[in-house]
Amino acid sequence: MSTAANGPSKDWPGSESGRPPDSERPALPASTEPDQGLIEDVARRKGIKGTRTGTIWTGLVVGIVVLLLLLVFILQNLDEATLELFAWDFTLPLGVALLFAALAGAAIIALAGAVRILQIRRAANRQRQLIE
Missing domain, CATH: 1.20.5 (Single alpha-helices involved in coiled-coils or other helix-helix interfaces)
Known part of the structure; x- marks a missing residue:
């Protein structure tokens, strides 16, 4: 028996690590081996x-x-901004005015998307009726 840095180990012929080759190691039961x-x-x-x-x-x-x-x-952005829409004049903080503008843009995009979804849904229903 030789003593390695990790402790005593058995010298196995043809093995540089002193460990038994895979063929001689005991196999774990199939249920305990991880997949x-x-x-x-x-x-x-x-x-x-x-x-x-x-x-x-x-x-x-x-x-x-x-x-x-x-x-x-x-x-x-709390600086006052004067907005004019047709005949109306509004005085709002700049940040609030920009937030309203962004919300209006998002509403327009949502409306356009909803119209397109309805078009596609109608086309799909027509196609389904033709197939049946």
Whole structure:
């Protein structure tokens, strides 16, 4: 028996590490050996699927961050701005006026998207009726 840096080990012929070759090592029962594919998938996060709760949580956090950024933007732009629309004159803080403009733009985009969704839904219903 020889003594290695890690402690005593048996000299196995043809083995530089002093360990028995794989063919002579005792095999673990199949139920206790980990599945290598599963370990690799979990390590790459492929085995963990997203949930609705996780998606809602992520959306909530992103929404809070956006609201905080908007609040900071509005508080930093409190200078009065005079807006004219047709015959009306408005005096608003600049940050609030820009926020209203962004909301109006988002509403226009949402309206255009809703119209397109309705068009596609009608076309799909017509196609379904033709097939039946």
